[in-house]
Amino acid sequence: MTLSVFDYLIILVYFLFVIGVGFIIKRKIKSSNDFLRQSTRIPLWITSLAFISANLGAQEVLGMVASGAKYGVMTVHFYWIGAIFAMVFLGVFMMPFYYGSKARSVPEYLSLRFDEKTRGLNAISFAVMTVFSSGISLYALAKLLEIILHWDFDLSIVVAAGIVMAYIFYGGLTSAVYNEVLQFFLIVLGLSPLVIVALHDVGGWSVIKENLAPELTHAWKYMGTADANPMGIHFMSLIFGLGFVMSFGYWCTDFLVVQRAMIAKDMQAARQTPIVAALPKMLMPLIVILPGLIAITLMTPALASKGYSIPTDANGGLDYTMVLPSMIAHYYPSGLLGLGITALMASFMSGMAGNVTAFNSVFTYDIYQAYFAKNKSDKHYLKVGKLTTVVGILASIATAYIAKSFNNINDFLQLVFSFVNGPLFATFLLGMFWKRTTGHGAFWGLVAGTCAAALTHGLTLAEGKGAWIYPLAEIKSGMGQAFIIASMAFIANFVTTLIVSLMTNPKPEAELRGLVYSLTPKESFAKGPWYSNPVTLGIILLTITVLLNILFF
Amino acid sequence: MMDKLIKRLDELNFVIGLYFGFVSLILWLGYFTSDDMHRPLILYTALTFLIFSGFMIWVKGIVE
Numbered sequence: 001m002t003l004s005v006f007d008y009l010i011i012l013v014y015f016l017f018v019i020g021v022g023f024i025i026k027r028k029i030k031s032s033n034d035f036l037r038q039s040t041r042i043p044l045w046i047t048s049l050a051f052i053s054a055n056l057g058a059q060e061v062l063g064m065v066a067s068g069a070k071y072g073v074m075t076v077h078f079y080w081i082g083a084i085f086a087m088v089f090l091g092v093f094m095m096p097f098y099y100g101s102k103a104r105s106v107p108e109y110l111s112l113r114f115d116e117k118t119r120g121l122n123a124i125s126f127a128v129m130t131v132f133s134s135g136i137s138l139y140a141l142a143k144l145l146e147i148i149l150h151w152d153f154d155l156s157i158v159v160a161a162g163i164v165m166a167y168i169f170y171g172g173l174t175s176a177v178y179n180e181v182l183q184f185f186l187i188v189l190g191l192s193p194l195v196i197v198a199l200h201d202v203g204g205w206s207v208i209k210e211n212l213a214p215e216l217t218h219a220w221k222y223m224g225t226a227d228a229n230p231m232g233i234h235f236m237s238l239i240f241g242l243g244f245v246m247s248f249g250y251w252c253t254d255f256l257v258v259q260r261a262m263i264a265k266d267m268q269a270a271r272q273t274p275i276v277a278a279l280p281k282m283l284m285p286l287i288v289i290l291p292g293l294i295a296i297t298l299m300t301p302a303l304a305s306k307g308y309s310i311p312t313d314a315n316g317g318l319d320y321t322m323v324l325p326s327m328i329a330h331y332y333p334s335g336l337l338g339l340g341i342t343a344l345m346a347s348f349m350s351g352m353a354g355n356v357t358a359f360n361s362v363f364t365y366d367i368y369q370a371y372f373a374k375n376k377s378d379k380h381y382l383k384v385g386k387l388t389t390v391v392g393i394l395a396s397i398a399t400a401y402i403a404k405s406f407n408n409i410n411d412f413l414q415l416v417f418s419f420v421n422g423p424l425f426a427t428f429l430l431g432m433f434w435k436r437t438t439g440h441g442a443f444w445g446l447v448a449g450t451c452a453a454a455l456t457h458g459l460t461l462a463e464g465k466g467a468w469i470y471p472l473a474e475i476k477s478g479m480g481q482a483f484i485i486a487s488m489a490f491i492a493n494f495v496t497t498l499i500v501s502l503m504t505n506p507k508p509e510a511e512l513r514g515l516v517y518s519l520t521p522k523e524s525f526a527k528g529p530w531y532s533n534p535v536t537l538g539i540i541l542l543t544i545t546v547l548l549n550i551l552f553f
Numbered sequence: 554m555m556d557k558l559i560k561r562l563d564e565l566n567f568v569i570g571l572y573f574g575f576v577s578l579i580l581w582l583g584y585f586t587s588d589d590m591h592r593p594l595i596l597y598t599a600l601t602f603l604i605f606s607g608f609m610i611w612v613k614g615i616v617e
Contacts, residue, residue, distance in 0.1 A: 006583035010576055017572045024562055046565060178565050185569055189605065193598045333591035335583030336598060339576065 001148050001329045007338025014186070014342045018167050018179050018349070025171030025178065032381035035172035036361045037104060038263040042174065046181050047269065048276040051260040052284075053180035056187060057133075057351020058140045061288055061344070065327075066320035068285075068292020069310065071230045072216025073552055075289045080219075081243040084278050084545045086251035088538040090261070091275040094252050096523065097432050098262055099270040100514045105262075106255040107366040113431050113515045115439030116370070121446055123366035125420045126255060127359055131392060134355035135399020141348035142400065148325050149341070157400055160345070164353050165393040169386060173361070176353040177260065183346035188280075190343030191287050197331050198294045201306060208293055211300040216293070219552040232476025233483065241483025245490040246418070249425035256358040267523070271534040278541050282548070295323045352396065359392045360385055419457075422486035423449020423493035430497050435509065435516045441501030449493030456488040457481070570609030577602035 029035050067075040103109040107126065111119035142156035167175045202208060208217065215222040215229050222228040223235035231238075251257060251274070261273035298308040308330050313319040328340035364385045373380070427446055430437040458469030462481035475481045513519050530536045561567040580599035584592060 004583070006579050006586075009579045013572070013575045013579065017568070017575075021568060024568070178568075181565060182569050182572060185573070185605075189573070189602065193594060193601075197594055331591075331594075333587065333589040333595060335580065335587050335589070335595050336591075339580070339598070 001337065002334065003149065003337055003341070004334040006335045007341065010338035011342050011345070014345070015163055017182065019163060021178050021182065022167030022170035022175040025175040028174070029170075029172055029382075031378050032364070032385055033378075034174070035382055035385045036364055038174050038177075041265040042177065042263055044264065044269045044272055044276060046177060047260050047264045047273045049184045049280070050177040050180040051257055051273050051277040052281050053184040053187075053350050054257050054260055054354035055351075056184060056284075056347055057354065058137050058348045059351070061187065061191075061347040062140070062144075062321055062324055064285075064288040065292045065295075065324040068289035069296045069318075069323045070292070070320050072212065072293060072296070073219050073289070074216075074223075074229060074231050075292070076219055076285045076548075076552060077238060077242060079281060079285055080545050080548055081238065082247040083251060083281055084541060085243065086247040087274040087278040087281065088541055089248065090252045090258070091271045091273065091534045092538050093517070094428070094432060095261055095271045095274070096267065096520060097515055097517075098258060099264070099267050100520065103262075104365050105361050106253060106258055107362055109515075110427075110431075110442070111366075111370070113512070114437075114442040118427075118439055118442045118446065119366060119370065121443060122424070123362050123370075127362050127367065129417065129420060130256065130355040130359040130362070131395045132399050134352045134359070134392070134396040136403055137348050137352040137355070138396050139400035139403035141345065141352075143404075144325060144344065144348075147322075148329065153404075157397060160349065160352075161393050161397050164349055164356065165389060168353060168356055168360075168393075169389050172385070173259070173263065173357045176357040177263070179353060180260075180350050183350040184280075186346045187343050187350075188287055190339045190346070191291075193336070194327060194331055194340065195287060195290055195294075198291060198327060201331070202294050202297050202303065207303075208297045211297050211302055212293070216296070219549060221553055226476055226480070231479055233480045237480060237483050237487075241480075241487045245422055245425060245486045246483065248429075249421040249423075249486065249490070253424045253428050254421060255362060256354050259358055259361065268532060268534075272532070272537065275534050275537045275541065282541070282545060291327055292320075292323055295327055356389060356392045356396065360388045363388045363392075418482050418485045419450050419453040419489065422453055422489035426490050426493035426497060430494065430501070431516070433517045434501075435512055435518055436501055436506050437497060438501045438504045438506050440504045441497040441499075444500045445493040445497030448496035449489040452492030453485050453489035456485045460484065564613075566609045566612055570606045570611075572606075573602045573609065574606035577606055 064075060064078065067078070097113075098106070098109055101109055101112050103112055105123075107119045107123040110122050138157060138161055141160050142153050145151040145156045146153045167179055171178070199205070220235065223233065223238065226232050226234045226237075233241075257274075261270050264270035264273050295308070295310055297303060298306050299310060308327070310318045310320065311322040311326050325344065328337065328344075332340045364381055368384055368388075369376075369381060373384075423446055426449060427442050430445075431442060455469070457466045459467065459472040460475050460481055461467035461471045461473070462475040462478045465478060466481060475484065509519055577599050580595055580602065584595045584599060587595060589595075
């Protein structure tokens with residue numbers, strides 16, 4: 001892949017604009033709240049697009065295209081089952097507690113609802129996860145640039161990390177959020193020409209359906225048994241593991257995404273943020289799954305004349321991760337290549353910045369201020385927030401080099417995610433909807449859930465991974481194993497929290513107002529127009545989601 | 554004029570419009586100097602970006 005001067009110009013303009021946004025926001029940063037939360041009244045369209053853009057990192061873009069090629073239409077479950085329902089649930093039921101409690105972060109909500117030890121456990125595990133996640137994004141970006149453009153790995157790391165640091169250091173969270181919106185448009189508009197031209201080249205959706213095996217073009221039809229579909233998952237495992245535990249665990253409790261709704265201008269906008277975001281999220285498969293399906297169709301004998309093939313890895317197998325870069329190289333002429341590369345860079349930077357800003361807030365508010373320096377001046381916390389940005393970026397660089405040394409670190413990270421996020425939703429579900437839940441119950445529930453996840457991983461084997469205690473059961477795919485791990489973690493947390501809560505004393509009801517469903521006054525939307533009501537919007541979105549599932553059944 | 558422009562830099566939609574306007578301009582330049590057989594793709598992309606850019610710069614109701 002050779003870039004022309006115009007391609008380099010597109011990349012250069014992108015760099016200038018993202019840093020420029022940081023400088024524009026810089027003027028408004030006067031307090032730690034401006035830096036770590038919001039420096040202006042951020043409108044709904046911005047918080048909504050930032051909400052999905054924070055999740056539109058490397059894993060989402062490259063990973064979903066790869067899954068589209070590997071698993072076919074079934075990949076849409078990560079959107080239509082694994083995201084939309086949880087996003088609507090967050091907007092309708094959970095945002096009133098996050099926003100109404102005036103908590104500045106998810107761990108701070110845990111401290112208000114439960115106690116300091118539950119907050120500390122969640123804050124530390126989250127901070128470690130975000131640094132690792134940010135480092136993996138950085139590593140993946142540098143690796144991609146090294147492979148497809150033969151750019152120097154070290155230089156790519158320094159430049160990408162330097163740019164992200166510049167715009168967060170100057171503009172804080174608002175700058176990251178504004179850039180996420182720019183990056184969202186860049187990803188969507190930068191990859192749309194690829195989808196259109198590749199779909200035209202392959203001959204349209206009917207040709208894809210004619211040439212691919214039927215289990216690759218149906219979302220549900222072959223899920224009656226695990227052996228009949230490429231993911232190796234039974235529909236019940238999918239609904240409970242992905243559709244309930246993993247999906248709600250991520251979209252409803254992960255501060256990285258919830259933070260974007262928590263900085264909305266008012267309660268109504270905070271509730272509408274995930275619901276409005278669900279609409280573009282629902283359509284994302286067109287950008288990130290369809291190219292994968294087209295790629296695998298182009299590999300069929302009938303379309304061999306098109307001259308495209310998915311690159312192979314060192315073992316001679318198909319390297320699905322390289323599907324998107326190879327399609328950009330195949331279809332984009334010189335002069336447009338820079339746009340494709342910039343769209344990829346935007347996805348990596350967006351993922352990295354999201355993690356760094358979430359790390360900033362959690363470290364400053366939930367670790368530093370909560371345990372090390374309680375009553376310092378606001379200026380002091382602003383300094384700490386800025387310093388944490390630098391430390392977070394440096395830690396990400398270190399993690400990127402660790403990832404370079406261990407080629408399976410991404411698998412390890414995914415495992416850690418399922419250990420930590422899997423059980424977390426049980427804590428919130430019980431905490432928000434059962435006033436009897438206690439701090440001891442929540443803490444030991446989290447510990448039990450994480451232990452159950454580790455135990456399940458140690459006793460199950462999937463694609464050669466796991467079973468480090470004893471190979472008790474074999475699971476067809478790593479994805480199926482992740483769903484089962486998350487499900488076991490959720491159940492263990494739920495049961496433990498329930499039992500320990502019944503054995504310990506709950507907080508007085510007066511302290512739980514605004515934090516628990518039954519003790520919080522319900523907001524009425526009867527007077528406003530229908531589109532301002534999160535419940536009405538949620539019902540419309542869920543109806544469309546059900547229809548899409550039927551259409552691609 | 555310049556003051557107005559600088560003031561509008563506070564609006565995210567204006568900045569996004571400006572960015573896509575610049576990219577569109579670069580794509581146009583690339584189109585006129587390219588002899589690649591896929592030139593029309595550059596043209597259509599440049600045109601789409603220009604329309605999107607104009608819309609984002611023109612619209613005012615989505616900012617506070």
